[in-house]
Amino acid sequence: MRALIAEDEFLGRKVLSAFLNTLFEVDVAVNGKEAVTAFNIAHAEGRPYDLILMDIMMPELDGLEALGQIRAEEHEKKLRPQVKVLMTTALDDAKTVIRSFHDGEAAGYIVKPVRKEKLFAELQKMGFVTE
Amino acid sequence: MSDALTEEFFAEVSDKYYPQVLEGLEHLGAGDVAGGIEILSRPLHTIKGVTGFMPGFESASGFTHKVESFLKKLQAGSLPHSPDNISLAAHGVNSIFAVIEQIRDLGAPDQGEMDAVTEVLEAAGGGNASAAGPAGASCLLVEQEQNRAILRVTAPRIHRKHQRDQIVGAIIAQPQETPVVLDVSQVKTFGASAWEDISALAGHWSISVRGLAGAVRETFHAAGMDAVMPLPPAEAAPGEAS
Numbered sequence: 001m002r003a004l005i006a007e008d009e010f011l012g013r014k015v016l017s018a019f020l021n022t023l024f025e026v027d028v029a030v031n032g033k034e035a036v037t038a039f040n041i042a043h044a045e046g047r048p049y050d051l052i053l054m055d056i057m058m059p060e061l062d063g064l065e066a067l068g069q070i071r072a073e074e075h076e077k078k079l080r081p082q083v084k085v086l087m088t089t090a091l092d093d094a095k096t097v098i099r100s101f102h103d104g105e106a107a108g109y110i111v112k113p114v115r116k117e118k119l120f121a122e123l124q125k126m127g128f129v130t131e
Numbered sequence: 132m133s134d135a136l137t138e139e140f141f142a143e144v145s146d147k148y149y150p151q152v153l154e155g156l157e158h159l160g161a162g163d164v165a166g167g168i169e170i171l172s173r174p175l176h177t178i179k180g181v182t183g184f185m186p187g188f189e190s191a192s193g194f195t196h197k198v199e200s201f202l203k204k205l206q207a208g209s210l211p212h213s214p215d216n217i218s219l220a221a222h223g224v225n226s227i228f229a230v231i232e233q234i235r236d237l238g239a240p241d242q243g244e245m246d247a248v249t250e251v252l253e254a255a256g257g258g259n260a261s262a263a264g265p266a267g268a269s270c271l272l273v274e275q276e277q278n279r280a281i282l283r284v285t286a287p288r289i290h291r292k293h294q295r296d297q298i299v300g301a302i303i304a305q306p307q308e309t310p311v312v313l314d315v316s317q318v319k320t321f322g323a324s325a326w327e328d329i330s331a332l333a334g335h336w337s338i339s340v341r342g343l344a345g346a347v348r349e350t351f352h353a354a355g356m357d358a359v360m361p362l363p364p365a366e367a368a369p370g371e372a373s
Contacts, residue, residue, distance in 0.1 A: 094139035101180035102173065109184050
């Protein structure tokens with residue numbers, strides 16, 4: 001399985017990679033723009049990502065905008081199944097949470113700091129790990 | 132934050148998701164199953180996701196996931212688009228709103244009702260075939276009371292063909308001059324097909340219904356049964372009694 005971590009902080013990328021690399025082949029993107037590019041390249045390679053961990057506050061293109069572009073690509077090119085996206089962010093305001101699920105069709109939402117137990121609980125809900 | 136999220140969430144439910152869900156249910160009711168489920172999927176996904184993130188609402192998230200699973204089976208064609216399944220889907224969707232409102236207003240959902248809906252969805256979806264009772268098991272008792280035949284339905288859920296056949300058979304067994312009272316006070320869910328079967332007899336026997344409540348009342352009215360089967364005055368909503 002492949003996962004993409006979109007995170008602008010070096011330490012955040014390092015920690016999340018360490019959590020995921022036993023289950024996934026992990027790529028990293030340092031902003032939303034790179035995340036969209038990585039998503040498109042993975043599809044072009046015929047090896048799309050199964051999971052994206054998406055930070056929201058990132059330079060160039062924020063996580064919600066990037067997710068919107070990814071969903072638009074999926075819709076336009078009829079790419080199925082949709083990639084499962086877990087928001088990993090310091091933002092916890094109501095509008096952002098709701099927008100992530102409704103507009104971005106996020107599969108889950110974790111407020112930083114991301115702890116391994118919480119991450120794996122979300123991965124379990126998404127069907128990536130069993131109890 | 133959670134109070135603000137709850138407030139924002141219910142504002143969105145009222146302004147956005149509920150109208151979307153009503154539109155989806157209208158499509159379902161009109162036979163456009165794929166279109167209806169497509170419309171339902173976005174608001175239900177949002178309710179599942181956001182309630183999973185709201186302290187105290189986690190059970191609503193799990194419940195919504197189960198209703199979504201049933202809808203996905205219908206959408207994929209792994210379940211037939213029968214009137215019973217469409218009715219169950221609509222009931223499941225309506226129950227989501229009941230659950231989130233109960234948690235908001237009372238602090239907890241009606242666990243019994245939530246379990247009952249889950250059970251019947253799983254039974255219809257092939258996950259728990261025994262929930263509606265084994266085929267051949269009796270689902271009603273027939274009693275005579277003041278020149279009336281009381282058909283007391285004893286099974287909690289009436290969805291299967293053998294149950295419908297038993298009820299129809301019990302009505303047909305009565306002399307046509309004997310009024311028949313269908314007592315559904317012990318029933319939790321009653322499929323639209325069962326109501327339709329009974330309505331076909333309503334012109335030939337004098338059939339009335341008592342003990343309507345909850346989901347049974349919903350499917351009774353949704354099937355238009357109030358036009359063909361009278362309710363006792365105490366059971367009818369104001370202006371409804373004939």
